[in-house]
Amino acid sequence: MDKGKILGAGVVVGVLALMLVQYGNPANMGFCIACFIRDIAGALGLHQAAKVQYLRPEIIGLVLGAFVAALGTREFKTVGGASALSRFVLGLFAIIGFLVFLGCPLRMVLRLAAGDLNAFLGLIGLAAGVAVGVLLINRGYSLGRAQPQSRIGGYIFPALALTLLVFAVIQPAFIFASKEGPGSMHAPLALALGAGLLVGILAQRSRLCMVGGIRDFILFRDTYLLAGFAAILLTAFIGSLVLGTFKAGFVNQPTAHADWVWNFLGMALGGLSCVLLGGCPLRQLVSAAEGNTDSAVTIMGMLVGAAVAHNFGLAGTPQGVPLAGQAAVLVGLAVVFFIGISSRPVLQAKQVAAKDLTARQ
Amino acid sequence: MESMVDARGLLCPEPVLLVKKEMARLGGKGEIRVMVNSGTARENITRLANSQGWKVTVHQQGDETELRLIKQS
Numbered sequence: 001m002d003k004g005k006i007l008g009a010g011v012v013v014g015v016l017a018l019m020l021v022q023y024g025n026p027a028n029m030g031f032c033i034a035c036f037i038r039d040i041a042g043a044l045g046l047h048q049a050a051k052v053q054y055l056r057p058e059i060i061g062l063v064l065g066a067f068v069a070a071l072g073t074r075e076f077k078t079v080g081g082a083s084a085l086s087r088f089v090l091g092l093f094a095i096i097g098f099l100v101f102l103g104c105p106l107r108m109v110l111r112l113a114a115g116d117l118n119a120f121l122g123l124i125g126l127a128a129g130v131a132v133g134v135l136l137i138n139r140g141y142s143l144g145r146a147q148p149q150s151r152i153g154g155y156i157f158p159a160l161a162l163t164l165l166v167f168a169v170i171q172p173a174f175i176f177a178s179k180e181g182p183g184s185m186h187a188p189l190a191l192a193l194g195a196g197l198l199v200g201i202l203a204q205r206s207r208l209c210m211v212g213g214i215r216d217f218i219l220f221r222d223t224y225l226l227a228g229f230a231a232i233l234l235t236a237f238i239g240s241l242v243l244g245t246f247k248a249g250f251v252n253q254p255t256a257h258a259d260w261v262w263n264f265l266g267m268a269l270g271g272l273s274c275v276l277l278g279g280c281p282l283r284q285l286v287s288a289a290e291g292n293t294d295s296a297v298t299i300m301g302m303l304v305g306a307a308v309a310h311n312f313g314l315a316g317t318p319q320g321v322p323l324a325g326q327a328a329v330l331v332g333l334a335v336v337f338f339i340g341i342s343s344r345p346v347l348q349a350k351q352v353a354a355k356d357l358t359a360r361q
Numbered sequence: 362m363e364s365m366v367d368a369r370g371l372l373c374p375e376p377v378l379l380v381k382k383e384m385a386r387l388g389g390k391g392e393i394r395v396m397v398n399s400g401t402a403r404e405n406i407t408r409l410a411n412s413q414g415w416k417v418t419v420h421q422q423g424d425e426t427e428l429r430l431i432k433q434s
Contacts, residue, residue, distance in 0.1 A: 075400045077424065079370060137374065145370030148398075148424070207401050212373060219374055220381070224408060278372035 003227045009202040010231025016195040017110050017232075018239040020058070023187035027245070027254035028114050031058060031199065032107035033281035034098035034270075035255075037299070038306040038315075039183050040164070043176050046307035049315075051181025055168045057189050059285065061196020062203070063161035066289035069204035078154030080293030083143035086339055087294050090273045091301030092308065093332035094281070097269030099306065099315040100325050101125075102256055105210030105280045108267065109229060111256060113236030115248035118256050118263050125264035129271025130214045136340040137219075141276065144346055146294060154291030157299070161289075165193070182255060204290065209283040211274040255318065262321040262329065269332045276340050363392040368402055369425065376402040377409050380430070384413065395428040403428065 017030025029035055035052075042053030070076040098104045101122050103111060108126065111119035133141075167175050168189060178184040186192065202208065206228060213225035240246035250258045257263070274280050277298055279287065284302075287295035309315040314325040321329075366383050368376035376397060383393055393415075397403050403419070403426050410417045415432040 073400070077398070079398075082370065082372065137378065142375060143372055146372075147370060207404065215374060220377065220409060222408065222412070278374075 003224060006206040006208060006224060006228040007231045009206040009208050010228040011235045012202055013106075013199055013208070013228075014110075014113075014232045014235025014239060016199060017236060018243065020187045020192060020195055021245075022243070023191055024185055025187050025192075026182040026185045028111045028116060029103075029107060029182065029255060030110060031195075032103050032110070033059070033285065034095050034104035034302070034306070035102075035107060035182070037095060037281070037302050038099060038310070041303050041306040042178070042183060042310070045174070045176055046303065047310035049310040050183075051178050052183045052310065053176040053178045054183040054186055055164055055175060055177070056186070057165070057168055057193040058196040058199075060161045060165045060168065061193040061198075062200040062282075062285055063158060063196075063289045064165070065197035065200020066204040066286040067158040067161075067200075068197075069201040070290040073205075075204075076154065076291050078149045078151050078291040078293065079146040080149050080153065080297075081144075082146040082294050083343065084294050084297040086143060086343060087277060087298045088301035088304075090277050090336060090339065091284070091298035092305035093336050094270050094273035094277065095302040095305035096309050096314055096325075096328050096332055097266045097271075097273065098281070099309045100266030100321050100329055101263050101270065102316045104270070104282070105267075105274075106232070106282055109210065109232050110236050111253070113233050114240045115246045116253040116256055117248065117250050118253060118258055118260075121260050121263040122267040125267035126211070126271035127214050128264070129268035129273075130211055130275045131218055132268075132337070133272045133275030133340065134215060134218050136276065136337075139341070140345070141340050141343055142345040143276075143294075143343055146292065149293060151291075153293050157288045157293070157296040168193075200286065200289065203282060203286050207283075209279045211271060211280040212278075212283065214271070215275050257316050257318055257320045259316075259320045262316065262326060265329050265333070266316065266321070269329050269336065272333070272340070273336050276336065276343075363394065366393060366395045368406070369396050369398045371402070373401060373405065377405045380406050380409060384415070384430075389413070390432040390434055393430040395430060396425060397428065398425045406430075 020030035036056035043055040216222040
């Protein structure tokens with residue numbers, strides 16, 4: 001099938017990510033869904049880590065862009081009711097894994113492209129996590145069927161994004177913003193918002209998903225989504241060479257640590273959680289913007305997970321991963337695996353037969 | 362022979378997986394009707410079917426889509 005759409009999306013995402021760094025975002029963090037959700041959690045005061053608090057307009061733009069694209073193509077549909085709380089927990093542990101590694105799959109690609117070899121350990125871990133998830137899916141794992149819901153429910157998530165946009169513009173006193181550290185480093189609002197909007201539209205149209213790329217290759221030898229992954233990697237790699245920011249090695253990489261085991265296990269936790277969720281954090285945002293309220297609940301789980309990661313001192317730092325973070329990854333792997341092995345489709349006979357009830361009225 | 366797969370409301374990659382299993386059950390040929398209600402599932406199933414040499418026709422039915430997958434031999 002024609003890969004033009006996803007290759008194009010990948011190239012644009014790669015270019016925009018480099019541009020956002022040139023205009024102020026932290027190095028190798030042009031786009032990082034996990035990091036930006038963490039920064040938003042900080043901006044809302046859900047955690048008090050003073051260095052990572054900022055209402056990232058990229059996320060807001062992404063949601064609004066995907067929402068508009070879904071409306072325009074009549075793909076916006078409010079659905080939900082497929083194991084929302086399980087998804088909340090999977091989202092919560094996914095982001096803990098990503099924050100132990102220090103980046104979502106998208107930032108992992110950007111780190112790799114810039115020569116951060118720790119991200120290679122992350123990639124191996126992500127692929128391992130996805131492979132385990134695929135085994136569980138082949139065993140019959142399912143979160144069940146999402147049902148159509150009242151249209152209004154699907155508008156709530158984009159409305160939240162719009163509310164955050166208002167806060168980002170008028171900057172009320174109750175919104176925290178870092179004075180130093182990664183949270184203080186950001187591209188101008190209009191640029192970050194515009195980049196987010198464009199990526200949101202492209203991601204909605206192309207179904208871009210990092211975890212899905214690895215999953216579909218393992219399951220079906222299908223390389224459609226993987227092509228998007230490769231396009232981002234190649235674009236950011238060439239761009240880093242051109243800009244002179246490419247630096248191969250393990251030590252002193254920007255916002256990264258060189259702890260092999262926890263880079264691997266952190267991403268394994270993220271990969272396993274995300275494959276059970278049906279996609280990476282980027283894909284969850286797009287899906288939530290398309291009206292999937294289960295995906296919106298997943299994002300809420302990620303927001304809480306980011307807060308937990310910093311309130312409990314679990315997140316990785318350039319010095320390494322704290323003991324509490326290591327414990328959280330192991331607990332997370334156990335919990336997520338248990339959800340994966342015990343979630344089964346609900347038999348039709350046990351479902352509430354709504355049609356029969358309405359017929360009687 | 363014709364068979365039916367209901368993939369509505371399912372999360373990636375379940376719709377594709379169900380269709381793949383059904384294709385194998387039919388011995389790699391025949392006719393399968395697939396119900397989906399997301400653009401992603403529609404595209405993914407179409408991609409799988411084309412890669413396996415099945416012809417796909419799309420019938421939009423309100424909010425849902427019926428895909429008809431056919432492979433003669």
